[in-house]
Amino acid sequence: MRELAGMTPPITGRCLCGAVRYVCSAPPFWSVNCHCRACQRLSGAPFVSAFCVSVEAFAFEGETRPFRRPSDAGHEVTTWLCAACGARMFAESAGATGHMNIFASTLAEPSAFKALSNVYLAEAASWIAPPPARFNFPRMPGPPDEAG
Ligand SMILES: [Zn+2]
Numbered sequence: 001m002r003e004l005a006g007m008t009p010p011i012t013g014r015c016l017c018g019a020v021r022y023v024c025s026a027p028p029f030w031s032v033n034c035h036c037r038a039c040q041r042l043s044g045a046p047f048v049s050a051f052c053v054s055v056e057a058f059a060f061e062g063e064t065r066p067f068r069r070p071s072d073a074g075h076e077v078t079t080w081l082c083a084a085c086g087a088r089m090f091a092e093s094a095g096a097t098g099h100m101n102i103f104a105s106t107l108a109e110p111s112a113f114k115a116l117s118n119v120y121l122a123e124a125a126s127w128i129a130p131p132p133a134r135f136n137f138p139r140m141p142g143p144p145d146e147a148g
């Protein structure tokens, strides 16, 4: 979509300590601010921003460790963290196989990111206003199943 045109491959990023690095060879096809309670608890922040690419266009290096939880729809969601610094890097859902969700704050150039959507606005923190986005959903609107 036009809003994502600023993210031109190769799209790169890394964790805080630099042990985990990734590259996307295709532009994202979707992006979100996720305001769900799971993302809040996992990140310590009121919401997380992520973009979605095909797994075929995604590669990373460095040691990661998984954290697994069920989504609202009952699919296993795996979030990958840097094994050294604990930074939350990317996530995938059994309900949306073939998609990798990458957390936008890990980008080398985060200013290129734009969220097309807000999801889980029903669970949004009371102390901030959700950023403007073209699509706004009270919960998860369907595939991709989970942002994180
Ligand atoms: Zn790290």
Ligand SMILES: [Zn+2]
Binding pocket: 034, 035, 036, 037, 038, 039, 040, 120, 147, 148
């Ligand atoms: Zn979430």
